[in-house]
Each structure stands twice: as C-alpha cells, then as structure tokens.
Amino acid sequence: MSITTLGSPCCAVEPLATPSTSMERELAHELTVLRRRLSVAAVLTGLVVVATLPHMLGVHLKWLPGWFTSPWTQLLLSTPVLFWCGREFFTGAWSSLRRHSADMNTLVAAGTGIAWLASLLATAFPGVLIAEGLPADVYYETAAVILTLVLLGRLLEARARGQTSEAIRRLLQLQPPTARVLREGVATDIPVAKVVVGDLVQVRPGEKLPLDGVVVEGSTWVEESMLTGEPTPVAKGPGDGVIGASMNRSGSFSFRVTRVGADTMLARIVELVRQAQSSHTQVQRLADQVVGWFVPVVIAIAIATFVLWFLVSGNVVLATLFLVSVLVIACPCALGLATPTAIMVASGKGAEIGLIFRSAEALETAGGLRTIVLDKTGTLTMGQPEVTDFERLHGGRMPVGTLLALVAAVESRSEHPLAEAIVAYATSRRGDEEPPDVEAFEAMAGLGVLATVGGLEVRVGSPRWLEASGLDTTPLDPVVARLERAARSVAAVAVDGRIEACFGIADPIKPEAHAAVAALRRLGLEVVLLSGDARRTSEVVAADVGIVRVIAEVRPGDKAAVVQRLQEQGQGPVAMVGDGLNDAPALARAEVGMAMGTGTDVAIAASDITVLSGHLAGVPAAIELSRRTMATIRQNLFFAFAYNVAGIPIAAGLLFPLTGWLLNPMLAGAAMAFSSVSVVSNALRLRRFRPAHRSVGAAA
C-alpha cells in the first residue's frame, strides 16, 4: 500500500486509555438514554395497544371506558412515543435530508411519521374516509409499536456493539495504573504515565509489570500469557527483556524501563488491533457500494408500491399500509454491520490468544490460503543451534587449540545464527590459545565467511560453498553425509585451501512442530519447508515433522523468489511463516506473511499476522480463526442481503395476489429491528472461538 500516515499529535501524548474510556462513557450514556426512552415508549405503547383491543378483537370490553378507546386518546398517548422517545430518528433524518443523505433514521422517521400523520387525518376528518366507504381507522398503535421495537433493537445492538470492542478494553486494562519507581534510593508509587525511560522499577511477586524494560537485579518467573497466549512462565534474570502487563510470578526484581507510552509492546498491540479493526475487506467494498444507494432505492420502491396499490385497488388506506411496511422492513444497518462487527470480534479474539492480525485483509486472505511455507530455522526449530559434533579431517595438521582459536576469532565477526554456536563451542574448547587478530573479513550471505588471520586465509562455511570455491572436499563428503542424515547443519573450516575440520550443529525441533504441521495438513494446506540448509539436513527435519515438500539450499535473498515461484505455479495464495527478521522480503512477497514472535523482540509491524508466543500451534489457529471469520462475514452478508431482498417484496404486498397475505407493518418493524441485532449476535459468536488444535502452548 502506498499510503503512509502521520502520527496525530493529539493522540500521541496519552496513547492508552484516554480515547477509549471516553468512548466507553459515551456508550454507557447512550445505553442509559436508550433504556429510559424505551421504558417510556413501552408503557405508552402498551396503553395504546390496550386502547385498540376492542376494535382489534371485535368485542366490546366493559371495563374500558369509552374515552380511553377514542382516537384522540390514542393520539395523545402515541405522540410522545414518536416525538420524544424517538425524536433522534426525526432530527437525524432531518439533518441527513438537508445534506442529501439518507439512512436508517430516514426510513424509521418516514415509516412511523406517515402512519401517524395518516391517523391524524383520519382522526380530524373521519368523514373523508367514510365517504369513500372505508372505516375511519387510525394506526397510532402501528407507529408506536414500530418505534418501540426499533428502539429496543437499537438498545440491543448498542449493547452488542459494546461487546465487540471488549477485547481492546481488556487489553487496556492489563496495564497497572502505577509503578514503584526507585529514584535517589527511595521507592515511590507513581502513575505509569509519569515514568520515563531509564527509570528503575521494582516489582514484587504477584504484581503486574507496568512497562517494558530490561532486568537489572534479581531473578524471577514471568507469565506473559495475557499478551502472547503462551501460558508457560518464562525465567528472567539480569539482562533479560521484560514486557509490561506481564505477571511476575515468583521473585522480586527491578528493571530499567526501556519503553514507555506508545512504544510499549502493549500499546503497539492495541494500536495494531485497532488498525485491523479500521480496515476493510474486499467483500465489504461490495456491501459499501450497496449501502450507498440502498435507502434512496427503498424510498423509490415504497412510493411505487403506494402508487401501484392505489391504481389497483383505489384504496388509499391499503396503499398507505403497504408504503409504511416497505419503509420499515428495509434494514441497511444489517448490511453495514455485517463485516465490521465480525472483523472487530475476530481481531480482538486473535489478540486474546496471542495472534495479531494487521488488517482485515490479512484475515480475509488467510482464510483462503492453499500453500503454507515454513522457514526451518527459528520457525520449525528452536532457533538455538548448538555444536554437537566436531570432526578433524585426516588431512588437517593444525593443533586443535590453535584451530579453534582461529575459528572463534573469525566467527565472532559473523552475524549468522550458526556462527554464534560455533563461537560458543570454540571458545570453550580452545584451551589457553588466545584468538588472533583478524586482518580481513568478508561474509557471504548464506554461504560462509572468508577471513585473513596472521597471514592465513581462513574459510568457514557450507561444504557446498567450499567445493564451489575450488577446494578439494572429497575427504569431507562421508562425514557430511553422516552428519546431515542426523539432521545436523554442517560448517567446514579450511585454512589456506586445505579442509581442516567440520562442525555438526543441531537445532532442536520445536516439540509442537509435528502436531502443528498435522493440523495445517488437516486444514487442507500444502505445507512446504524452506531452508537455507543442506538438502539432506532439511529433508530429515521435514520427515521428522511430517512435511513432504522441501525446498532447501536457498540463500536468504532468494527466499522471496521461491515464494514468487510457488505463486506463479498456481499454488497461491501462499503464506510464508518466518521469524520476521531475516526473511522480511519473503514475508512481504507472500500473500500472507506470518511472523513468529520471540518474547520481547517482536517485529509485529513487518508481518500480516504475528504469532506473539512463537508457538507453532498459533499458525493453524490463525488460519482457522480467519476461516471462521470469513464464514461469519459471508453468513452475515448473505443474511442481510437475503433479508432485504425477500422482505421488501413481501412488505410491498407481492404475496397478496397469490396467498391473500399482507404483512402487518408492526411485524415489518419487528423484523427490521431484529435483523441488525442478529447480524451483530452472529459476529459475537466468534468470541467463543477455540482452535481445534489446542493453541499456543496450552499442551505444554
């Protein structure tokens, strides 16, 4: 997307709580007002209905005084229902009308207003109707009942809408209001908003961490499940990062604050969820277009209905009833609410179980995936490689200590994850040898490193690369084959063109990998393993977790090209799952980029979906949630369209010539009020979503 946004200065100061709590207060106020008006409307409407009972049932009720059933009494009772309880429909309709727009209010105001006005005419000039041979009936109760039902619908809908944003509210409540800050040796509780970066914060057992930071003193177990969905507590000691809103389980410790305000992980998560909730899906664009011309078209249909029935029957009362029915049965709200409510609930639900969707489109696309590409290191494996084998080659002549010191010196310059493992191993085994100075250093991404140390040319890298550089790798081959069959990554060391040794490096497979891959396959997805590692090593890992298709020996820069090739082969839409740091281009290339979060360093903005816990079960869970969401949206849109497409002709009296049935306008009003409530309630069902494959570490 080519659009960027600028931070709005008004919101940057207090990013948490403020806008949302004012919204909450407003919603609460709206509910109070609606409840009060609804109760008044219900009482008055009840009285009007009682007044119409004798006429409706065709009997004379002795206990009802004559004045009570008079049309004038009904006028007196129903007028406040319309113009006090329902005054917002009329003022809203008027102000939209002035600005050339029409909405729900227009329909409700026109429908009830016409019924009321027609009754007023019948009350004041009954002679006109009687002269026509028609009873001078009044329809005050119709107007009052419709208005009361619409008010009830609006109340239910406002309550349900409040629940759709519940997840954000709960996230915002995770942050404790105060922090125990140590300044000049004195610990004081101060509001979180007053804490600045660099402050030292003390946390006792059972307390929530107020902000993000790095542990300075003490050690503890911290539960981050409220943010990541991962229930297993994580051990934290000096130097470890901690995140605000997580729960301190065991020890007391203090940490230095590194992020406050809008930069904290919690604030970023809330912002991302809000962003997702503000975005649109492709299917919604269709509904949007319909909503734009819906009300004017309904009004046109209503007028046409009146004209046609008047021409057919000459009966003005009948034609008016049809007109009112058409106006009040149409429900553009159901169309407008169908998608956004589902997106609201789903992205909130996602956040609750540690899945962050960046946009509504991410939810939509993830629901239709066909292929999922899993990166090996850090995604399927723990991403904590360790040297398990060290093999000298027969031709090697350099003493072990000297060689390891050399390797440690060279590899400490590299940023490759395997290099770290080699440095750790070499440093612990080099004995008294000091690492020599490195004179020249060059890293070949995904292949290895080339350095000059004490006049010696040292290469550490993949056997493939060494072979391609023209070195004789024959003695290495059997060793490499054996290590790769044991799922080891192999790095070989060559000094001055002669291969001296090789390392076998193991990266343990995540315990949940097998179950997660099985879950993905049950969802009907083609699972592909993508790795920069040797083919044999990758195949062993793939076989272990149940993946058939392996694309190995891919350099980091080529991963995006592999994704593109899959898309061109018609395997799309493709999801790429990676750590979000090294494979960003591939994540961006895929229709859905999923990043596996690892604790505090989460590159959430770079991906379409982030699994905060880094737990693989989150991947099938995200896809399941997306599918459920899209199913809900389709149900909602289908219902909303079908309701209007079927309801309007019935209200217009299309069934009358066939069956002799007419829709009572009051029932039309009831149908309208509950169609939007049912759309919102259907979306709220997503709150009960549980991934089939027990998600996010719960099995651990």
Next chain:
Amino acid sequence: MTPLVLSAPLVLAAPLWRTIPQPLVLRVLVAAVGLVLIAAELWWFLGRHGGDVVASEGEQGVQEITIAVDGSYSPSQIRVKAGRPVRLRFHRTDPSGCVAQVIFPDFQRTLDLPLGATTSIELLPTRPGPYPFHCGMNMVRGSIEAE
C-alpha cells in the same frame, strides 16, 4: 386498526380489502405525482450536489479543513493535493452513537470523536484518487479526493 392474528407472522387483512373505483383523473394524478416524487427523491439523494470543498492551506504546507458532524459530514467531499499532509478537524455535535467513530479504511485509522469536541487527525494521501471515510456503522460517509 389492523386486525392482528398473533400466531401468524403474516396477517390477513380481508376486511380492509375493498376495491374502490376512483376517477381516472385522480388515478393519473396519483401516478404522475408518484413518478415525480421518485425522480425528485433519487435526484436529491443520489445526484451530485454542490462542488467539493477545497481544504485550506495551513502552516507548513498542511492542508486543513474543519468538518461538522451532525447527521452527516459537512462538507463530505474534500478536495486536497496528493502527497501533502492533510489535517481533518471533526467537530461532533450529533449525540448518536453511530457517528462516535470515524474510520479511514485506506489509512487503517480510526478516530474517536467525543461529543461536543473537535478532534483532529493527520493523513497523508500519497497518490491521487478518492479516499473514502465513514462512521462506525458505515451509514454516514465522506471522501477525500486527492489530486
């Protein structure tokens, strides 16, 4: 007063069903007035009315405009220059919960509008084209037209 059979969702209104012969003039008149009303109503709601409003040039090249939120956005069509920041200041006087939020789907931004206050948002439309915005329920709508 419509006879209401509570058990059935559709109601037979037989006593009301009575054909009344109407003079031809009246029938033609009703049909004509109906057609005119339909045409007028469609023109009023769907036709184009008034020009777009051009956002004013503020300090540091920020294009600014104040939009009144009262049943609808006024103005609802705002013309701006693409590639330059735009500051929209929404002043909400409409108590309806519907318009308590304004959503900019292309920017993935939502703005909460407290009642009786002015709230502003800055956006950067990088390319020419329409950038629609609407209320939380998608009934009240407006658009930024970048050129």
